[in-house]
Amino acid sequence: GQSLEQPSEVTAVEGAIVQINCTYQTSGFYGLSWYQQHDGGAPTFLSYNGLDGLEETGRFSSFLSRSDSYGYLLLQELQMKDSASYFCAVRGGPYGGATNKLIFGTGTLLAVQP
Amino acid sequence: DAGVIQSPRHEVTEMGQEVTLRCKPISGHNSLFWYRQTMMRGLELLIYFNNNVPIDDSGMPEDRFSAKMPNASFSTLKIQPSEPRDSAVYFCASTGTGNTEAFFGQGTRLTVV
DSSP states (O other): OOEEEOOSEEEEETTOOEEEEEEEEOSSOOOEEEEEEOTTSOOEEEEEESSSEEEEETTEEEEEETTTTEEEEEEOSOOGGGOEEEEEEEEESSSOGGGSEEEEOOOEEEEEEO | OOOOEEEOSEEEEOTTOOEEEEEEOOTTOOEEEEEEEETTTEEEEEEEEETTEEEEOTTOOSTTEEEEEEETTEEEEEESSOOGGGOEEEEEEEEOTTOOOOEEOOOEEEEEO
16 A cells, blocks of 8 residues: 655744655655646646656755655745645556556645744 | 636536536547546546546545536536535646646536535
């Protein structure tokens, strides 16, 4: 089976840096992704890590360590509009990469305070 | 492209009625996923298709739920009969071959009274 764990809530202030961790268990692994979801909206893609290391996209960075089954999302220069839920997601399973399921973590609610 | 399109956006129905949710994936995408989101359970994968073929339906909660994908541009999720505990937001998402990004529709908010 597959499971992903994230903290349920994180609070930070504007301008700060916050890290959201994700640990996963999966049979077969084809990448770790991160999604953002604002209240009432749909999840939207933020980043993807297929290999170990850090990927940077503007204020957001994502890290993966496959040996530790661990990744994190780093948000810098926090803004009020970053208040949202953040989900890690794993594409994994017994099939070839493109045909595997995409499973989401429980989500982390980020509250950015002035 | 208009993105993933789901209909209806909102559905209110009485317990025992049949409900059909619809999804049009992005043209050219070959994987389609149906999710259910609730406060208690988060984003649950119900079923997913690859090239219109159901690959894994282990997340479908009961026999009351069924899904089809008759062609590459259309999928349905049906609940018959519906129950109050089915109330949730149902999302459809699609990905292309080798594409690491899933695109979500705006969801259908289902309320069963």
